Amino acid sequence: MNLVVQYIESYLGSNQTPGAAGNMFWVLVYILLVFTGISLGVIAMNWLERKILAHMQVRLGPMRVGPHGLLQPFADALKLLLKEDIIPAEADSAIFWTAPFMVVLAAFTTFVVVPFGPTHAITDMNIGILFMLGVSSLSVLGIVMAGWASNSHYPLMGALRSSAQMVSYEVAMGMAVVTVILMTSLNAAGTGTLSMIGIVQAQLAQGEWFIFKFFPLGLIAFFIFAVAMVAETNRAPFDLAEAESELTAGFHTEYSGFRWSLFFLAEYGAMMAASSIAVTLWLGGWLRPFPNWLGGARWDDFFSFFPGVVVLFLAGMCFFNTARMPKHSYFRIQTIGLGVFGALLGVVALILFIPGVRVRVQDIFWFAAKVAGFMYLYIWYRGTFPRYRFDQLMKMGWKVLLPMGLGVLILTAGVALFQQNLWHP
Amino acid sequence: MLAGGILVITRRNPVHSALALIVTLLAQASIYLMLYAPFVAGVQIILYAGGIMVLFLFVIMLVSVDRSMRERQFNSQWVIGVIAATALGGLFIAVYTKGTSLFPDHASPVLEGDNTQRIATMLYGQYMFAFEIASLLLLVAIIGAVVMAKKRI
Numbered sequence: 179m180n181l182v183v184q185y186i187e188s189y190l191g192s193n194q195t196p197g198a199a200g201n202m203f204w205v206l207v208y209i210l211l212v213f214t215g216i217s218l219g220v221i222a223m224n225w226l227e228r229k230i231l232a233h234m235q236v237r238l239g240p241m242r243v244g245p246h247g248l249l250q251p252f253a254d255a256l257k258l259l260l261k262e263d264i265i266p267a268e269a270d271s272a273i274f275w276t277a278p279f280m281v282v283l284a285a286f287t288t289f290v291v292v293p294f295g296p297t298h299a300i301t302d303m304n305i306g307i308l309f310m311l312g313v314s315s316l317s318v319l320g321i322v323m324a325g326w327a328s329n330s331h332y333p334l335m336g337a338l339r340s341s342a343q344m345v346s347y348e349v350a351m352g353m354a355v356v357t358v359i360l361m362t363s364l365n366a367a368g369t370g371t372l373s374m375i376g377i378v379q380a381q382l383a384q385g386e387w388f389i390f391k392f393f394p395l396g397l398i399a400f401f402i403f404a405v406a407m408v409a410e411t412n413r414a415p416f417d418l419a420e421a422e423s424e425l426t427a428g429f430h431t432e433y434s435g436f437r438w439s440l441f442f443l444a445e446y447g448a449m450m451a452a453s454s455i456a457v458t459l460w461l462g463g464w465l466r467p468f469p470n471w472l473g474g475a476r477w478d479d480f481f482s483f484f485p486g487v488v489v490l491f492l493a494g495m496c497f498f499n500t501a502r503m504p505k506h507s508y509f510r511i512q513t514i515g516l517g518v519f520g521a522l523l524g525v526v527a528l529i530l531f532i533p534g535v536r537v538r539v540q541d542i543f544w545f546a547a548k549v550a551g552f553m554y555l556y557i558w559y560r561g562t563f564p565r566y567r568f569d570q571l572m573k574m575g576w577k578v579l580l581p582m583g584l585g586v587l588i589l590t591a592g593v594a595l596f597q598q599n600l601w602h603p
Numbered sequence: 604m605l606a607g608g609i610l611v612i613t614r615r616n617p618v619h620s621a622l623a624l625i626v627t628l629l630a631q632a633s634i635y636l637m638l639y640a641p642f643v644a645g646v647q648i649i650l651y652a653g654g655i656m657v658l659f660l661f662v663i664m665l666v667s668v669d670r671s672m673r674e675r676q677f678n679s680q681w682v683i684g685v686i687a688a689t690a691l692g693g694l695f696i697a698v699y700t701k702g703t704s705l706f707p708d709h710a711s712p713v714l715e716g717d718n719t720q721r722i723a724t725m726l727y728g729q730y731m732f733a734f735e736i737a738s739l740l741l742l743v744a745i746i747g748a749v750v751m752a753k754k755r756i
Contacts, residue, residue, distance in 0.1 A: 273618065305719065308645035315653030319625060322660050326618060334664065341657055348653075369720055372642075 197301020353583025
């Protein structure tokens with residue numbers, strides 16, 4: 179028994195990720211935490227998407243289910259779980275069963291290497307970014323399987339279109355990622371790194387987030403990746419494959435109930451994974467704003483108040499809206515519910531102000547805040563841009579983004595060589 | 604990996620065969636990992652399992668499966684096939700039993716962390732010519748495919 183406790187405690191205070199330290203218990207704990215985090219993120223995204231899209235379209239969105247629709251995701255989840263599980267008659271049931279499993283697997287396995295902090299990753303592979311790109315390309319297979327197994331022409335067309343689009347934009351994504359890997363090699367030893375934690379540490383060492391490096395090359399590479407990642411996850415404005423007006427929900431038409439919710443989970447999970455890549459590679463991962471320019475213990479302390487202040491702000495909004503609720507007897511439960519939710523947020527904010535917690539939570543908070551910014555951008559694009567036609571989509575992937583990616587790569591290599599004075603004729 | 608390989612050749616439905624091939628390729632990637640070559644494993648997953656197999660599946664799905672499944676399967680060269688397979692199997696068994704003494708300059712396994720750097724140094728340094736020739740070969744293949752597929756140039 180003592181040995182077990184010793185084993186469990188041997189990892190605390192280490193400066194490695196649990197995977198590198200080989201401690202299986204903490205690996206499992208981290209996996210559970212990340213899984214819970216992603217699930218909470220998906221739940222929050224469901225509500226946020228409907229509310230934000232609604233507000234952008236000058237309407238209110240879900241208001242009935244809980245106070246301001248806060249319980250809507252739970253109602254949706256309950257409905258999907260209780261729906262009848264239909265399998266089409268002529269469908270290939272082995273592949274039909276495996277397809278959502280494959281997509282969810284690909285979406286969630288990418289989170290194994292995502293760094294929430296210098297030691298807060300499940301593991302830190304030497305080929306971190308390569309692993310993430312590879313596993314996310316496995317989700318294409320799941321979509322093709324889903325379209326095929328449904329044995330119906332709408333899903334098949336949707337699946338083939340969707341997979342063609344994803345494969346095309348993977349090339350542009352690869353170009354943008356290679357540009358960043360090149361930028362990591364501008365240190366004294368001259369060696370870059372493919373590991374996700376290494377990329378963020380390179381940004382810290384070079385004192386510049388890669389989005390601003392070699393202005394405007396880093397920015398253009400970021401732009402290419404941002405467009406390609408929206409196309410990769412089949413989100414607006416590239417969602418022709420699952421557009422309701424064109425293909426009646428595309429490759430997941432024949433999936434009902436829990437199987438559809440697995441696709442939904444995988445889609446939002448893939449969105450979060452792609453945003454994590456963008457945040458780690460260009461926006462400095464877990465680094466707070468100005469880590470070098472405003473460095474030192476006092477500025478660290480100042481910035482560490484931000485998580486608590488943000489949650490306190492959210493709690494304040496809850497209380498404000500509690501006061502604005504209609505004073506009708508039918509709204510009493512909702513008002514009380516919103517007040518309780520605000521109180522819970524206030525308690526979380528107070529916990530986040532404790533000095534010990536403040537220091538530890540900082541990295542995770544900045545990473546999550548940046549990923550949340552990207553999620554908001556995804557919803558913003560959906561509310562703003564009209565859909566691309568499929569031939570326009572493919573034209574943009576191959577004829578616009580790929581040459582831009584190649585150009586940025588060559589220019590970055592040239593500027594990096596010039597800077598390092600490594601030109602040996 | 605063996606199960607995947609056997610499933611590839613025994614399934615009637617070509618889509619099932621393609622999926623079994625994907626499983627085989629993923630197992631191959633894990634074998635690369637066990638040989639301390641993480642970069643090759645990662646590239647195998649991206650290109651083979653995530654790229655080439657998707658294109659395989661495209662072609663299989665666009666060719667009508669029902670008609671080809673109902674066609675009579677025939678193989679008139681099975682004698683030669685059995686002889687060739689036996690010869691190959693004998694070769695594998697001979698190499699396995701001889702051990703590593705067949706390869707005189709067998710180096711010790713290098714550190715896993717260095718794999719990508721070492722591949723890059725060798726590929727762009729010592730084997731640069733072969734790299735460029737391979738890329739030229741791919742360019743010729745792309746042009747050939749475009750020429751064959753276009754209706755008019």
